[in-house]
Amino acid sequence: MELKTILDELYAGRSQVHLANDPLSFCHRYPDPRDREVVGLIAAAFAYGNVKIILRSLEGIFTALGPAPRRFVERFEAKRELRRFAGFKHRFNDGRDLCALLLASQTMLREAGSVEQWFLQFKDETEADMTGLLSRATEALKGLDYAPVFGGKGIPVDSYFPFFFPSPASGSACKRLCMFLRWMVRPADGIDLGLWQGLSPAQLVIPVDAHIQRICRFLGFTSRKQANWRMAREITARLRELDPADPVKYDFALCHLGISEGCDGKDLAACLKCPISEVCPKGER
Known part of the structure; x- marks a missing residue:
């Protein structure tokens, strides 16, 4: 054969x-596509390590975010959520890192209206795959203002928050970001979601x-x-x-x-x- x-x-x-x-299962809990892309970004970010631990960590996160995760993110307040997630830990990421991710999600929604539209600003029609888009998007994500979470200037050296956004430019396989894009971009087939129309499945890595x-x-x-x-x-x-x-x-x-x-x-x-x-x-x- x-x-x-x-x-x-x-x-x-x-x-x-x-x-x-699979961590993708959390996206399927929410019928609203606006919730699904936010849930997908968060679920993919923590999709490393033992699968049972991944699912347990995500269960705790999404229980806290409630029935409308996008609304939770839109109303995110760093001081309040830092207290809420003070005891959170997933391997080497802690509550601060989770709050920074929620803040990044809020910033994307505020600036572009959706996570998809925020990513699409880094699209180059001449590129055959996602190499350039991911390189530019991750650089921009790490350059957002995280002072409400971390205080001071920039991301502190003791934070593992940058681990959420590796870059092809550094040689990383970018497994979790490629997985997130697969969930969003591939046609809806009972597993992947087909939510984003601005990128082609042919470009996925x-x-x-x-x-x-x-x-x-x-x-x-x-x-x-x-x-x-x-x-x-x-x-x-x-x-x-x-x-x-x-x-x-x-x-x-x-x-x-x-x-x-x-x-x-x-x-x-x-x-x-x-x-x-x-x-x-x-x-x-």
């Missing part, structure tokens, strides 16, 4: 069980986490060992050969082979049952 056929079948077999085990890195190396999509922007673009280029208009459509299904199905490339019994074993050398042992 051809690789494209196998991956298309894998894409078609995605399930709500997989979605429930795959979010490279440990699962995508491992599985795509197995499939021969990359020979690189370091999960960086070069690897992300290299994998995306191979996927673009299979679906030029929507290369990142395969990301969720491939990623959940690891997240939800337990693929680690070591368990032969699991490899033999894997839906991509026919094209994955690990499944041929």
